[in-house]
Amino acid sequence: MPPSNILDAIIAQSKLSKKETAKQQKIVEAAIALFAERGYANTSTSEIAKKSGVAEGTLFRHYGTKENLLLSVIVPFLKESIPFLAKEVFTDVNPRNYKSFELFIGALLRNRIAFLNENQDIFRVVLKELLYRDELRNELFPHLQSQLFFFLNDALEWFKELGQLKDLPNPVLLRLIMTSVASYLAVRYVLSPNREADDDAEVKTMVDFITGGVGKD
Amino acid sequence: MPPSNILDAIIAQSKLSKKETAKQQKIVEAAIALFAERGYANTSTSEIAKKSGVAEGTLFRHYGTKENLLLSVIVPFLKESIPFLAKEVFTDVNPRNYKSFELFIGALLRNRIAFLNENQDIFRVVLKELLYRDELRNELFPHLQSQLFFFLNDALEWFKELGQLKDLPNPVLLRLIMTSVASYLAVRYVLSPNREADDDAEVKTMVDFITGGVGKD
Amino acid sequence: MPPSNILDAIIAQSKLSKKETAKQQKIVEAAIALFAERGYANTSTSEIAKKSGVAEGTLFRHYGTKENLLLSVIVPFLKESIPFLAKEVFTDVNPRNYKSFELFIGALLRNRIAFLNENQDIFRVVLKELLYRDELRNELFPHLQSQLFFFLNDALEWFKELGQLKDLPNPVLLRLIMTSVASYLAVRYVLSPNREADDDAEVKTMVDFITGGVGKD
Amino acid sequence: MPPSNILDAIIAQSKLSKKETAKQQKIVEAAIALFAERGYANTSTSEIAKKSGVAEGTLFRHYGTKENLLLSVIVPFLKESIPFLAKEVFTDVNPRNYKSFELFIGALLRNRIAFLNENQDIFRVVLKELLYRDELRNELFPHLQSQLFFFLNDALEWFKELGQLKDLPNPVLLRLIMTSVASYLAVRYVLSPNREADDDAEVKTMVDFITGGVGKD
DNA sequence: GATGAATGAGCTTTCATTCAT
DNA sequence: AATGAATGAAAGCTCATTCAT
Secondary structure, three states, rough: OOOOOHHHHHHHHHOOOOOOOOOHHHOOOOOOOOHHHHOOOOOOOHHHHHHHHHHHHHHHHHHHOHHHHHHHHHHHHHHHHHHHHHHHHHHHOOHHOOOOHHHHHHHHHHHHHHHHHHHHHHHHHHHHHHHHOOHHHHHHHHHHHHHHOOOOOOHHHHHHHOEEEEEOOOOHHHHHHHHHHHHHHHHHHOHHHHHHHHOHHHHHHHHHHHOOOOEEO | OOOOOOHHHHHHHHOOOOOOOOEEEEEEEHHHHHHHHHHOOOOOOHHHHHHHHHOOHHHHHHOOOHHHHHHHHEHHHHHHHHHHHHHHHHOOOOOHOOHHHHHHHHHHHHHHHHHHHHOHHHHHHHHHHHOOOOOHHHHHHHHHHHHHHHHHHHHHHHHHOOOOOOOOHHHHHHHHHHHHHHHHHHHHHHHHOOOOOOOHHHHHHHHHHHHHOOOOO | OOOOHHHHHHHHHHOOOOOHHHHHHHOOOOOOHHHHHHHOOOOEEEEEEHOOOHHHHHHHHHHHHHHHHHHHHHHHHHHHOOOOHHHHHHHHHHHHHHHOOOOHHHOHHHHHHHHHHHHHHHHHHHHHHHHOOOOHHHHHHHHHHHHHHHHHHHHHHHHHHHOEEEEHHHHHHHHHHHHHHHHHHHHHHOOOOOOOOOOHHHHHHHHHHHHHOOOOO | OOOOHHHHHHHHHHHOOOOOOOOHHHHHHHHHHHHHHOOOOOOOOOHHHHOOOOOOOHHHHHOOHHHHHHHHHHHHHHHHHHHHHHHHHHHHHHHHHHHHHHHHHHHHHHHHHHHHHHOHHHHHHHHHHHHHHHHHHHHHHHHHHHHHHHHHHHHHHHHHOOOOOOOOOOHHHHHHHHHHHHHHHHOOOOOOOOOOOOOOHHHHHHHHHHHHEEEEE
């Protein structure tokens, strides 16, 4: 997997900020909250400094530029979120443990919902900035796709063997499924937040839709 | 339907800028291109002025504020795009003319694809700004939803009568269908532009997915 | 009387705008009102144009510059207000007609109050701009002083002959009297407008003060 | 004495800018000089920055807005100038130490002349802005008046007891005296600066006028 | 003569970044 | 390491003035 410029930067950055001091922790927290609330461009470094209780200079001592701070905010999130890498998800939602595709997709959705419940702010930041930053997107998406493919290809094969999936090419299946999941999450957490959600009902609806569409057989 | 603040502004704006001079045309074109390319916040009024070949003052003489210019860019697009109002779409894609839900959804998709092919830049601007501007979103979405409902409710009933739709509540059906369509369009025109598309194949895939999901019956 | 730069301009200006058209009348009226309300610097030519119902270009066609418009506003007022020139005042308040200095000063005060009641706005403009424009002041004051001297010297002599004035040099008397009158008018019309005034009582108080001071004999 | 909005701001401001750095000192000095010379509205922040030898940003870092800088210029002056509050004036010019009203008023005049000799520029700024800013005036004048009354009422009673003042209501006496003093100072320091003054002679003239008017007994 | 669209210099203000302490 | 005062480029916006119609 060829490492790309931005991802390099991300990784380098993530290594640099490994030993996060208490102050850095504060800074990142404040940055997440503010970026999520009013976007990267509309948040000033002085606001971040004030909210995190450090001097503005400190912020630049640690992160060099505002842009870099953004990356430091996004990176750890992405590392967990391009998630299928992460062992936890692997373990939590191992397709082989599920007898039906419905159950598997339901579990996946619930897993991501649980994750986003804990990370709404960062999700908002990431989504907004992905829309704005072609570069970031162009570097991230292929990476994401290949990771997803690496993880889900096996699952798709598995459920095809079980006779539960249409005979479409895996990339197509992947795209349809992930787009549905992603757009559901985007609406739920970014476009219409503040809305109360009945998780069970919503997951069921989504699972039914992904597997069976809206048409009557 | 009570008119809301921002929509009022939008409409007022659209009326004011009725008689668009050549210069105004130039300004709006430049603004669309630049906003789409690097976002509203990262585009300066001086860049817009330079690109459109007018003095910066001219820009403010016509639009008063940069924000207002944004609206002037978005408005005409929205007026065509909250489209199901527009007689054209009504006429072009009248559900009663379609024997099957698949054909109807296919036609709808093709109609919107044709529209967006002509309006990619503005679509990008609108989508990005919708993500950033809670206010705009909060005012627009309910409006959009009610319009969609007004138009599609009938269609849904019609295809239910024909026995082609699952017996889900119309709002749920609407949400599932429209989210699918919207996310397809968002990916195609904003997240992964520059990509070549085989319209026929893609529409077919989407229609099949929306009607039948990915599961094998 | 050596003509000075600004006064030249004033006079030239006043000649140019001799044949005041209806539009010019409108412009001047609007300018007076706006300058008085929020000062010269805070009034834009476009506001004046709008308020007077003419195009902004028309305004410049007639007056050339905003500064010049100010002069056109101030000049006719000054011509009546450096007033002792004006035959009316001469006639109205001819010192020889007054048996006592008190009566004379009282009449003078009443005359100026009557005048300012009709010209409050312009008075405000003039006073404010006199404060701001050293040039205007430096040219105007000597002129004013010589005019006042020309007119009042005779009056002072007259009342000295009648044994009603202290034996101070006329310039000193002039300064004391005129400063008192002017500061009374300034307070009344500019610093504390909106205040109700009992003319008779106030004039009497001022006259008594000017003639007798506050000390007990 | 209920504190008013602007005065609150003034006081808050004066507290904030307690610890004036060398740069702030420079800025304020430059601002005073320029505001006095050509007025607030005709002075640009860039001129102030250049004259004080700091970057324009520095100016805003300290004072936030140009308006606020004006207040920072006016405030300390007012605090000394609504003076009769200040213990110094109380002590310097204690009416009980003066055997005659003439002597007292003379001392008061000399005290204020001495003060203004040191503060001519600021006095000019204050006077000009008072004329332009209704709000400031409306808040300041009642405050000023009540302070003066508080201080001088006693003095007036004292000199009435000594049989040296006419039996006019104290507010009237106050108004006549203070208007005379103020207009003398306004003429001397604002309307006709650059003029040489023979303090002794002028003070004597003013004192005589205030106590005895221009009329022969 | 009258218009008002167009101009562009100049305004106040913001903000990422630097650097002496 | 941490600070925060200082920077200055660039932002959005205003407005007196011009000029083609």
